Amino acid sequence: MPEAAPAPAVPATIGDSEFDRDTHVTRRAPGVYDIDLSAGWTIINAVNGGYLLAVLGRALGDALPHPDPFTLSAHYLTASRPGPAVVRTETVRAGRGLSTGQASLFQYDDEGDEVERIRVLASYGDLDTLPDDVRTSAKPPAMPPAEHCFGPEDGPAAVEGSSAITDRLKLKLDPATLGWALGQPSGRGEMRAWFGLADGRDADPLSLLLAVDALPPTAFELGLKGWVPTVELTAHVRCRPAPGPLRVSVTTRNLAGGFLEEDAEVWDSADRLVAQSRQLARVRLG
Amino acid sequence: MPEAAPAPAVPATIGDSEFDRDTHVTRRAPGVYDIDLSAGWTIINAVNGGYLLAVLGRALGDALPHPDPFTLSAHYLTASRPGPAVVRTETVRAGRGLSTGQASLFQYDDEGDEVERIRVLASYGDLDTLPDDVRTSAKPPAMPPAEHCFGPEDGPAAVEGSSAITDRLKLKLDPATLGWALGQPSGRGEMRAWFGLADGRDADPLSLLLAVDALPPTAFELGLKGWVPTVELTAHVRCRPAPGPLRVSVTTRNLAGGFLEEDAEVWDSADRLVAQSRQLARVRLG
The missing domain is CATH 2.40.160.210 (Acyl-CoA thioesterase, double hotdog domain)
Known part of the structure; x- marks a missing residue:
C-alpha cells in the first residue's frame, strides 16, 4: 500500500479541492452537463458509487431552482468507468420550498452509443432556510477517537x-x-x-x-x-x-x-x- | 366511527379482492395504463401514499420483464385525488436478474391539463428465484398479540x-x-x-x-x-x-x-x- 499522503499544510477549501475539481460539471446546454469521471475515486475496478452520486447531485444543484439535495434516490444500471460522461437533467417540479428533478449519467460504449449508467430522482431544497428545531432520539455512534x-x-x-x-x-x-x-x-x-x-x-x-x-x-x-x-x-x-x-x-x-x-x-x-x-x-x- | 366490518365468512383471495380491484390498471397502449383511483383508500383529505405506490408498482410489474418490486423509490409531487388517472411507464434497463423502470402517475387539473402526482424509479426481479439464505440479525418487533x-x-x-x-x-x-x-x-x-x-x-x-x-x-x-x-x-x-x-x-x-x-x-x-x-x-x- 502507498503511504498515506501527509496532511496538507494548508487545508483545501470547499470549492477549491480535489473533490470539487473531480465533480465539476460543465453546462453544454440547458440541463445537460459534461463531466470527466476521475480515476481518482476508483476502488478495485469500480468507480465509487458515492462519487458518482455527488457528480449527479452537483448537476442537479445547478439545474434546479434549489441548491441542496434533501433526498436523492439512485438506481445503478451499468458500471461506470473513468473518463468522459454526460449528465442529462430534467426539472420535474419546481415548488416553493422543494423542487424535484431527475438526472441520468451516460457514457459511450465501444460503438460510440450512449449507455445509461445511473438514473436518479431527487428533491432539492435550501438547507439554510430550515428551522433549528432538533428533537432527534438518535445518538452518535460510540467509537474510539x-x-x-x-x-x-x-x-x-x-x-x-x-x-x-x-x-x-x-x-x-x-x-x-x-x-x-x-x-x-x-x-x-x-x-x-x-x-x-x-x-x-x-x-x-x-x-x-x-x-x-x-x-x-x-x-x-x-x-x-x-x-x-x-x-x-x-x-x-x-x-x-x-x-x-x-x-x-x-x-x-x-x-x-x-x-x-x-x-x-x-x-x-x-x-x-x-x-x-x-x-x-x-x-x-x- | 363506523363499526368495523365483520370478518368475512370466506376470505378474499389474492387477485380477487377489494385491493386487487382498486389497484387494477388497464393497458391503453404499450407502457401506458388507465386507473380509477378509489376513494376507499383515503384518510382525512388525502389518498393514501401506500395505495398509490401499489398502483404504480402494479403498472410497472406489467410493463417490465420481471414481476416483483425489489426496490421502488417514489417522489410525491402533488396531492392525488380519487378518480381517473394515467400511469406512464418507461423501461430503463432490462437485465437478466433485474430490470429497472420508471413510472409517473398523472391526473387532470380543472383546465384538463395533465398534472404529475408521483414519479417512481424501481428495480424489479423475481422473488421466487432468490436463494433461501437468511442471515438476518434483525428481530421481529416485540408487541402484544x-x-x-x-x-x-x-x-x-x-x-x-x-x-x-x-x-x-x-x-x-x-x-x-x-x-x-x-x-x-x-x-x-x-x-x-x-x-x-x-x-x-x-x-x-x-x-x-x-x-x-x-x-x-x-x-x-x-x-x-x-x-x-x-x-x-x-x-x-x-x-x-x-x-x-x-x-x-x-x-x-x-x-x-x-x-x-x-x-x-x-x-x-x-x-x-x-x-x-x-x-x-x-x-x-x-
Missing part, C-alpha cells in the same frame, strides 16, 4: 486492484469493525469510521453523498468476501455539516435471498445527524 | 375527515404506541401494528407497498398533531410474505429542521423480514 482507529495505511492491502480512493480519503475505521481485515469477521453487520477528505476540505452536502458510500461493505464483517454492487441507494441530507471530521456508521440487519441493505448515518463534529442513507445491494453467497 | 392491540373501531375518532381506509384494513395498534390517541404521546418516535386487509386477502409484494405507509404517523407519538406529507418513500421488498397477518414497526430517529424520516419494517407470520422502507416527510412544528 480517530487516533485509536485504523486506515488502509496502517495495515496490509485488504483488496486487490485500484485503491485510488483511499489516497483521497482520511478514513479511520473503528477496530471493533475491522475483524475482516484480520481474517476474523465479527459476524455483525456493522462498519464505523471517521471520515474526511485527505486534502483537508471540510464536508458540505455534496461530500455527504460521497461519505454515505465510502466505507468497506458491512458484508466483510458478515464473513463475505466478494464485491457487493449497489442496486439502489437513497440518501437524505438533513443538515449542513459543521467543519471538522465526520463519523459514519453503517449497519446491515437483513442479509437474505442474495441481497442486503446498508443503512448509513453520518454525524458531524457538532453531534448533528447530518445525513442518512439506505442502499439495497447484491451479495454473492458462497 | 393482536387481541391485546387496538383498532380505530375500539376508540373515539382520532382524526377528522375521511377514514375510508380504516374500513379496508385490519389494523391493530400496539397500546405502547397509542398514547397519542389518549392525549399522552410517549415522546418516542415509534408506531407498531398488526396489519391485514379487512376482507381477509393475504399479503403479496404489492400489498406490502401499502403496508409500509398505512400506520398513523410516528409524529403523533412525538407530540405533533398536524399532517405529515411524504416527500419521498423508498421500499425494499425482500421476500414473498407467508399467509397470515403482518407486523409493521415504524421508527423515527431524527426529527429536525422541519423534516423527519420514518423507517418501516414489515414481518410476516413466518418471522421473515419481508419489506423495509424509509420515507422523508415534512412536519409542521408548532
Whole structure:
C-alpha cells in the first residue's frame, strides 16, 4: 500500500479541492452537463458509487431552482468507468420550498452509443432556510477517537486492484469493525469510521453523498468476501455539516435471498445527524 | 366511527379482492395504463401514499420483464385525488436478474391539463428465484398479540375527515404506541401494528407497498398533531410474505429542521423480514 499522503499544510477549501475539481460539471446546454469521471475515486475496478452520486447531485444543484439535495434516490444500471460522461437533467417540479428533478449519467460504449449508467430522482431544497428545531432520539455512534482507529495505511492491502480512493480519503475505521481485515469477521453487520477528505476540505452536502458510500461493505464483517454492487441507494441530507471530521456508521440487519441493505448515518463534529442513507445491494453467497 | 366490518365468512383471495380491484390498471397502449383511483383508500383529505405506490408498482410489474418490486423509490409531487388517472411507464434497463423502470402517475387539473402526482424509479426481479439464505440479525418487533392491540373501531375518532381506509384494513395498534390517541404521546418516535386487509386477502409484494405507509404517523407519538406529507418513500421488498397477518414497526430517529424520516419494517407470520422502507416527510412544528 502507498503511504498515506501527509496532511496538507494548508487545508483545501470547499470549492477549491480535489473533490470539487473531480465533480465539476460543465453546462453544454440547458440541463445537460459534461463531466470527466476521475480515476481518482476508483476502488478495485469500480468507480465509487458515492462519487458518482455527488457528480449527479452537483448537476442537479445547478439545474434546479434549489441548491441542496434533501433526498436523492439512485438506481445503478451499468458500471461506470473513468473518463468522459454526460449528465442529462430534467426539472420535474419546481415548488416553493422543494423542487424535484431527475438526472441520468451516460457514457459511450465501444460503438460510440450512449449507455445509461445511473438514473436518479431527487428533491432539492435550501438547507439554510430550515428551522433549528432538533428533537432527534438518535445518538452518535460510540467509537474510539480517530487516533485509536485504523486506515488502509496502517495495515496490509485488504483488496486487490485500484485503491485510488483511499489516497483521497482520511478514513479511520473503528477496530471493533475491522475483524475482516484480520481474517476474523465479527459476524455483525456493522462498519464505523471517521471520515474526511485527505486534502483537508471540510464536508458540505455534496461530500455527504460521497461519505454515505465510502466505507468497506458491512458484508466483510458478515464473513463475505466478494464485491457487493449497489442496486439502489437513497440518501437524505438533513443538515449542513459543521467543519471538522465526520463519523459514519453503517449497519446491515437483513442479509437474505442474495441481497442486503446498508443503512448509513453520518454525524458531524457538532453531534448533528447530518445525513442518512439506505442502499439495497447484491451479495454473492458462497 | 363506523363499526368495523365483520370478518368475512370466506376470505378474499389474492387477485380477487377489494385491493386487487382498486389497484387494477388497464393497458391503453404499450407502457401506458388507465386507473380509477378509489376513494376507499383515503384518510382525512388525502389518498393514501401506500395505495398509490401499489398502483404504480402494479403498472410497472406489467410493463417490465420481471414481476416483483425489489426496490421502488417514489417522489410525491402533488396531492392525488380519487378518480381517473394515467400511469406512464418507461423501461430503463432490462437485465437478466433485474430490470429497472420508471413510472409517473398523472391526473387532470380543472383546465384538463395533465398534472404529475408521483414519479417512481424501481428495480424489479423475481422473488421466487432468490436463494433461501437468511442471515438476518434483525428481530421481529416485540408487541402484544393482536387481541391485546387496538383498532380505530375500539376508540373515539382520532382524526377528522375521511377514514375510508380504516374500513379496508385490519389494523391493530400496539397500546405502547397509542398514547397519542389518549392525549399522552410517549415522546418516542415509534408506531407498531398488526396489519391485514379487512376482507381477509393475504399479503403479496404489492400489498406490502401499502403496508409500509398505512400506520398513523410516528409524529403523533412525538407530540405533533398536524399532517405529515411524504416527500419521498423508498421500499425494499425482500421476500414473498407467508399467509397470515403482518407486523409493521415504524421508527423515527431524527426529527429536525422541519423534516423527519420514518423507517418501516414489515414481518410476516413466518418471522421473515419481508419489506423495509424509509420515507422523508415534512412536519409542521408548532
